[in-house]
Amino acid sequence: MREILTIFLDYSGNGIYPFLFLAALIYLLAVEKDRRVRLVLLETSAVTLILFFFPLFKAVMNRVEEAGTYYRILWLLPMTVLTAYAGVRLIGKHTRIGLILLAAVCILGGSCVYENVNVSRAENRYHLPAEVPAICDLIMPAEDEERVWAVFPSELIQYIRQYTSEIQMPYGRDMLVASWDHREHPIYALMEAETIPIDLVAELLDDYGVQYLILNKARPTEGEPSEYGLEKIGEIGGYDVFRNTDVPIWKKG
Numbered sequence: 001m002r003e004i005l006t007i008f009l010d011y012s013g014n015g016i017y018p019f020l021f022l023a024a025l026i027y028l029l030a031v032e033k034d035r036r037v038r039l040v041l042l043e044t045s046a047v048t049l050i051l052f053f054f055p056l057f058k059a060v061m062n063r064v065e066e067a068g069t070y071y072r073i074l075w076l077l078p079m080t081v082l083t084a085y086a087g088v089r090l091i092g093k094h095t096r097i098g099l100i101l102l103a104a105v106c107i108l109g110g111s112c113v114y115e116n117v118n119v120s121r122a123e124n125r126y127h128l129p130a131e132v133p134a135i136c137d138l139i140m141p142a143e144d145e146e147r148v149w150a151v152f153p154s155e156l157i158q159y160i161r162q163y164t165s166e167i168q169m170p171y172g173r174d175m176l177v178a179s180w181d182h183r184e185h186p187i188y189a190l191m192e193a194e195t196i197p198i199d200l201v202a203e204l205l206d207d208y209g210v211q212y213l214i215l216n217k218a219r220p221t222e223g224e225p226s227e228y229g230l231e232k233i234g235e236i237g238g239y240d241v242f243r244n245t246d247v248p249i250w251k252k253g
Helices: 002-012 017-031 035-052 057-066 070-076 077-091 095-109 131-139 154-163 187-189 196-208
Strands: 148-151 212-216 230-236 239-244
Touching: 002 017, 002 057, 002 070, 017 077, 035 057, 035 070, 035 077, 035 187, 057 070, 057 095, 077 095, 131 154, 131 230, 131 239, 148 196, 187 212, 196 212, 196 230, 196 239
Parallel strands: 148 212
Antiparallel strands: 212 239, 230 239
């Protein structure tokens, strides 16, 4: 039970919104008479919360789900809608003063997202590092070609699938999460080496049928790419893009 409480408190962070939701849920369970509202907003939320805090339910979820994802059950709770509905019910006819008070509670109970170190101004409409769309557009297959395979530096892996599904990777974000049970991919191990051995990387690119290699120019490498069938086709930001000429790009059909 202590572990579940820790998960809930970690999910709540420094704000009060989850606790406002709990207060709103208790309030509406006491005063709401509309059967449809109770079923859609209140009873489903209450059942979800009860299951979340039930130790036996967590034990079952631990066996069928990945470790560290139990908090995602809380995503099922309509916190914003339920809290807003309770606020409207609470202020009743005192709309003006009520809205001012509710706004003050929400503002003072949270924090400015722009002060978070993980939040920055978007570089493009995709909200991705600018190099990602540019690199993907450069190596994107033509309409009559099959999807291509590419190896990216670890700092770009998690963004590629957000932009396109036309570019496949021999390994994905699973390599970046230490708590996930996985076997380290041999290409990833070489890409993360202190000095990247181009000869060994090129050999594995051929073995896995990978047509493109993207290297961070700041990472030291050993070997000349052109000697191993890697043709430089572009330089985007801090990255060099290579075409592995040993692996063809297949036509559809």
